[in-house]
Amino acid sequence: EAGVAQSPRYKIIEKRQSVAFWCNPISGHATLYWYQQILGQGPKLLIQFQNNGVVDDSQLPKDRFSAERLKGVDSTLKIQPAKLEDSAVYLCASLDRANTGELFFGEGSRLTVL
Amino acid sequence: QQQVKQSPQSLIVQKGGISIINCAYENTAFDYFPWYQQFPGKGPALLIAIRPDVSEKKEGRFTISFNKSAKQFSLHIMDSQPGDSATYFCAASVRTYKYIFGTGTRLKVLA
Known part of the structure; x- marks a missing residue:
């Protein structure tokens, strides 16, 4: 069984630039999450999707972050414009509900x- | 109330020793308590999980102890090995499958 695929693995940008991350969940997993993990901290939920609908985006900084899951499969997380404090690992997860x-x-x- | 508090932040154990990591929560609506293991450069992976209807669950060298009245749960790693050196996260979730993670414990097992 293929795992959750993410790309790119690494990205370096200047502040105020934009960046997009892509995620393809495990086949058949309807629930998808984006987490932000700052160095030395636990994953923090940014957004949770059920199929192509948003379940929870209460902690997503909507002035600069956006996410979509148009066809209920893969998802994109975008940051525009980026700030220094956005430096982190962005984790995508899917749920075997x-x-x-x-x-x-x-x-x-x-x-x-x- | 949505927090999961984890301790210690770091832990050093001799090979063959017991590693113990503790977590506490406030929200009594949490009904699923997993532990995740994360190696550098990798995503977290499920290690073991428990539901509040049991007080203990054991899988190999890994045991979760759960104290519902105290709202605490802990991970015990018996016979710790250098290969267990990783960061461990406790988590809790509710029926909406919203997962809240602890801050992590960096474990180092000395050979």
């Missing part, structure tokens, strides 16, 4: 904002 309830993570996209 129908079976175990287990959350599967991708390897993450590491963003450095200079």
Whole structure:
């Protein structure tokens, strides 16, 4: 079974530039999450999708972050304009809701904002 | 009330020793308590999980102890090995499948 795919793995940008991250969840997983993990901290939920609908985006900084999951499969997270404090690993996860309830993570996209 | 507090922040254990990591929560609506293991450069991976209807769950060298009245749960790693050196996160979720993670414990097992 293929895991959660994310790209790019690494990205370095200047502040005020924009960046986009892509995620393809495990096939059949309707629930998808984007987490932000700052160095030395636990993952912090940014947004949760169920199919192509948003379940929770209460902690998404909507003035600069946006996310979409148009066809209920893969998803894109965008940051525009980036700030220094956005430097983090952005983790995508999908949920095996129908079976175990287990959350599967991708390897993450590491963003450095200079 | 949505927080999960984790301690210690870091832990050093001798090979063969017992590693113990603790977590506490406030929200009694949480009904699923997983532990995740994360190696550098990788995403977190599920290690073991428990639901509040049991007080203990054991899988190999890994055991979760759960104290519902105290709203605390802990991970015990028996016979710790250098390969267990990683960061461990506790988490809690509610029926909406919203997961809240602890701040992490960096474990180093000395050979």
